[in-house]
Amino acid sequence: MITPAEARERVARLYERKMPEWTVLGAAEPVVDIPLHPPTQEKVLADPGSVADWIKDWRVAERGLGDGGRLVWESRQWANAGTQRMPTRLVLTEPYDAAAFVSRKGHWQAAESRAAELRILLNSHQDTDAAPVEQITDALRRRAKKIADLDQANYVRVRDALEWLLKNPQPGIYPRQMPIRGVDSKWLEKHSTLVDPLYAAAAGTSSLGLLEPPGLIRLRFLDPELAPGNLRDLAAPAAELSRMSVVPGSVVVVENLQTLLALPEIPGAVAVHSAGYAGRRLGDIAWLGDAPLLYWGDLDVDGYRILSAVRGQLPHTHSVMMDRTTLAAHRDLAGPDRKDAPRTLPDHLTGTERDGFAALEQLGGLRLEQERIPWEYALEQLHRGLSRLPKPDMW
Structure with a gap:
């Protein structure tokens, strides 16, 4: 016997699964037709009380059904139990009826x-000349649950943001300049999983055309004589750093901020903080193309991929502590790399670096963060690496 509570659990699961499709594509009627497996004569005779309660519970549930919901009742005639009228099926015609049955009407x-x-x-602003990134129907279906779960204020902001962006394509302003109450950069970032794909489905491009704050690259002038205006620690966009008049004898690129801050004074040297894949922007700093450059990153898959990206723009980049020897000597300080770390060998690596990359997997899928390497050892290797850098006239 299927109880009203069990039926609600089934319908609730069905509603969660099918609601996105129902909202966009509609639904074949009825959306629910559940057999209730009424009791047999043996069950009635063995436990008439529970059967009576079951029928009573369904009568109560029936009174709460809307116009599109109904119970199918049938009479059963048994030799030893007489005639019993009991519900045999629950039928809910439309999605609204299913939602109401599980208290999800609103x-x-x-x-x-x-x-x-x-x-x-979206249809009224669709760019029919552009190849669709995603069909509007599909975009709505895939985001229907998130759309429905929004509170009213945020739904209105999503709708208004989409309408304004579609009316003002590629506006070239920052999000906080959008004339929509409650919409700013933080809001847009939080709701980008809705705004971005829905906009793309209509506009045919995934770019909203909004400006993003330029990424900052941080420098430390390890030689005070090179520091402009005695500013030894500064951060600026790559384009602005490129306009600086600086001719360092060497450049040390590090991935960890505390490593950057801890580096001692080194004659003729400038240190650069390459936070994650920000290293891809180093090629935009013109004077790095003329400076001997030493890269030291984390000994992990991402560290090698960043090194590859830097060397792809600055081919004269040399590395230090990015080898099997360093990993093996500090294996006790290493930990597991992320499980989804790509294992494809990056481009632009030297033979020693390729061997170090292979060692990560061979020694157990490891990662050795830069900051874990003992400081005295690191300084010794850095000074040794700097002493081996070729001069510009040797390239």
Whole structure:
């Protein structure tokens, strides 16, 4: 016997799974037709009380069904139990009826009305000349749950942001300049999983055309004589750093900020903080192309990939402590790398670096963060690496 509570669990699971499709594509009727497996004569005779309670519970549940919901009742005639009238099936005609049965009526009404409103908005601004990034119907279906789960204020912001962006393509302003109450850079970042794909489905491009703050690259002048205006520690966009008049004798690129801050004075040297894949922007700093450059990053998959990206722009880059010897000597300080770390060998690595990359996997999928290497050892290797850098006239 299927109880009303068990039926609600089934319908709730069905609603969660099918709601996105129902809101955008509609639903075949009825959306729910559940056999209730009424009791046999043996069950009635063995436990008439529980059977009576079961029928009573379904009568109570039936009174709460909307116009599109119904119970199918049938009479059963048994030789030893007489005639019993009992529910045999639960039928819910439309998604609204299923939502109401599991107390999600308001959720369904929001999902349905919002999907319809956004479909009209996106279709009315669709760029038919551009190849669609994603069909509007598919984009709405995939985000229907997130759309329905928004509180009303944030839904209105999503709708208004989409409408403004579609009316003002490629505006070239910062998010905080958008004339929409409550929409700023933080809001847009938080709701980008809705705004970005829905915009792309209509506009045919994944770019909203909004400006992003320029990434800053941090420098420390390890030689005070090179520091402009005695500013030994500064951060600026790559384009602005490129305009500086500086001719260092060597450049040390490090991945860890505390490593950058801890480096001692070194005659003729400038240190650069390459935070993660920001190293890809180093090629935009013109004077780095003329300076002997030493790279020291984390001994992990990402560290080698960043090194590859830097060397792809600055081919004269040399590395230090990016080898099997360093990893093996400090294996006790290493930990597991992330499980999804790509194992494809990066481009632009030397033979020693390729061997170090292979050692990561061979020694157990390890990563050795730069800051874990003992400081005295690191300084010794850095000075040795700097002493071996070729001069510009040797390239």
